[in-house]
Amino acid sequence: MAKIIFLLRHAQSAGKQSGQRDYDRLLTPQGEVEARTNGKKISDGNYFPDLILCSGAARTRKTLELFYEFKQLLNEKIQFREDLYDAAMTHLLDIIQGLPDDVNKVMLIGHNPGISLLASDLSTRIVDMSTCQLVGYEFQVDSWLDIDSCGKEILNIK
Helix, strand or coil: CCEEEEEEECCCECCCCCCCCHHHCCECHHHHHHHHHHHHHCCCCCCCCCEEEEECCHHHHHHHHHHCCCCCCCHHHEEEEHHHCCCCHHHHHHHHHCCCCCCCEEEEEECCCHHHHHHHHHCCCCCCCCCCCEEEEEECCCCHHHCCCCCEEEEEEC
16 A cells, blocks of 8 residues: 655744744734645545644644645644654654554645755655645555655645
């Protein structure tokens, strides 16, 4: 069975306000539109993951909420993870390779530069993900441990 990885960079976020932690930055109104629009683009497709791994930062949580506002999400399918915030590409890959094999489609929602570096590592090209860009890669493997570079790109929504 194939394993599919969807990578979603958070939507456009506001600049850091005085006294505000970067972790707490919110989406701009344009970012909210991006998330809704791109979520709607896949709402009828076969792109619904078995598991969603989302950074705990405010802007990634809001991106997830707006991206899937057209579908009902089961809370047990979502994991908010602090270690996805500002994570290195190698850490993101370690997380993916550590997934249970009964999960076949996973979505990781995170931040640059890690998310773009991971997309590039899983692809055959350099990927510089824009805000709210969604890419998907398919691998013909049975175990997440066997995921490496050069997956087949099956989705790219900017």
